[in-house]
Amino acid sequence: MIRKILKWTGLVILFIVAGVSVATAFRQHLTYTAPYPGIKASADTAIIAKGRRLVLGPGHCVDCHSTVKNVDSLLGRGQEPALSGGLPFKLPFGTFYTRNLTPDSATGIGGMTDGEIARVLRYSVKKNGEAVLPFMPFQNMSDDDLTAVISYLRSIKPVKNKIPDHEYNVMGQVIKAFLIEPTGPTEPVKAVVKPDTTIAYGRHLVMAVANCNECHTKRNGIGQYVGEPLAGGIEFEEEGKATLISPNLTPHPSGRIYGWSQQDFIKRFRMGKIIKHSHMPWESYGRMTDEELKAIYKYLKTVKPVDTNKK
Template sequence: MSLATRRFSATAAAAVAGTISAFARRPLLGAAAAFAALLLAPCLAAAADAPGAAQIERGRYLAKVANCAACHTSPGGAPFAGGLPLKTGVGTVYSTNITPDAESGIGAYTFEEFDRALREGVAKHGKRLYPAMPYPSYARLAEPDVQALYAYLRTEVKAVRQETAEPEMRWPFGMRWLLRVWNWLFLETGPARNDASQSAAWNRGAYLVQAVAHCGACHTPRGALMAEKGLDERSRHFLAGASVEGWASTNLRGDPRTGLGSWSREDIAEYLHTGRNAHATSFGPMSEVIASSTQFMSRPDLDAVAVYLKSVPGARSDETPYVYEAGTADMLAQGRFDATGARQYAEFCMPCHGANGKGFARVFPPLAGNPTVVDPDPSSLANLLLDGAVTAHVGTAATDYHMPGYGWTLDNQELANVLTFIRTGWGNRASPVTEGAVAARRAELDRRRDTAERR
């Protein structure tokens, strides 16, 4: 039902109710009025329960920040109809249909059933959901926000009939009753904690990061049973970086080299809004998150997230601030390619990132001191050199930028050499990359391409 139709229905229902009330005051028409009231009662109740425009718009905004469409839309599929394969450490699950279709979606869900699925991981008829759906984070959502999401999905999203494929899990994880035990061990119910000692902006940022945007689902390492090792800043594991489907998700804590210690609040807000800042340019899954979600966040919410993230201390106590070293730049500027990987860097990387490794701000990211470059897990860098990348498609930029992949022309050892050169140059001092690590990434990327083509 469109917004205009809902307004008309509510107005019409009010007018009919007033007419019935007027007739009811006339004795000869009292019985007819009562009979009419019985007939119109369902219509009046529906009009009274219809969500308002403000609530629906709030739900639309929350769905953007939570990036619901990204996980609940398969490539080439209808929005929110599900079917996207989500790979976990114990198998593959497929996102569910959350359109208002009564048979395969949430059209027959009451609010209470929707709320239980979202915040407790229990679908209609008691079916347990796998925590690939981030209900451990959504457990902290405030009920008015859950109501707004329910109103938006039920009234503004087009209903699509599409059944959800069965998960492909390793034994014994296909037995859903185990999720009851998992929830007992790891699910913390109740709204997000409000810290009275912090500012309103900090508390808003904590709520967005921990609950709505569920940043920890990707940026927090998981234990043996696939539960996040921390759910808020009180845990040193929270937002400390993790591995997600072959990508190294960045450390979002205050570590000076591998985290956001050198970023200002303005840097964080700019990156989430535009996909670029003086320190980095988005790539891989984060480009998708920015394009479909964080670029639409309001300025106060972007600032709140930045306030919160800058308050989270570093996780690595022995990490020292990055200090630029000019030796690599001098060697390249002089045309000396003695170091292993230097020649490949000069040929394939230096035209964009420069001999000094500083790139061009907000276009080609710096490699010197970049947290992604010095991440202990080099998987993301290997993916970039193998397959290339694209920046986030955002409304603030005239175009997005593509980095070409070099897997077609460089072998695994050559790629490992240039990655090691980048990770150890300009003062980065990160660990070298082995040929085996690149080979593993190449094999995984090839396997995923083959799987996608078969579909």
């Protein structure tokens, strides 16, 4: 009797495994539809300059899309870091490479229309219709942010750099097949957001451009927000070892910045990375202006205080 049951459960498990494997193989290249945002790159130097500030500053695209080590010293010498991609992310699901954002037509974004690039950022759908991996939560960027970013990318020097394909392991293939779906904006997208030192602009930076919430709000395994906004608590690990936990940024006595003045906050960003293996893109954020940092500080003062001392 027992033997018979074992035999049957064995067969059932075998069928399930076979079924999942076949479905995984069939679902590797699912495609999605999403609208093309009506974004047009501009040759206006003020718009390009704004895009450059976003890419090298709060938007921190340069952190992932360049392999240049010391961007600040390059900029200090009047040179631009090449945004030619290729930075590898070695994760438990495989190894993933950032793409070449220079206008090279074969290996960069030269072969993409403005609408196709904008759709990647706003709706997480690639030119070929597949979902973009959830590394870039810029879905709520405004139309004028996207216009500026794409105008800047169109203006930089093309670099030929062929990026390797992503390498998915078995777990990665299952995740890609069943869990990765494109995400779109979570609120009505604005056409224009004026940069100033208001709480509203601070919120826009924190939630849509600099994406502080990406690391300072707890998320589940597939990137959905599950924790109290900006209360920290994400545990980072490297090569399987726990390293750092993102701190609570809410205005509660248990929060990291509770006693910090606006001046302390700005000063901290000017100091750059202190903990060597911190995941926070301190270099790019350090290029934010005092005005941008003031807006962020003011916004953080208005979010719901969360007590992270009590468990």
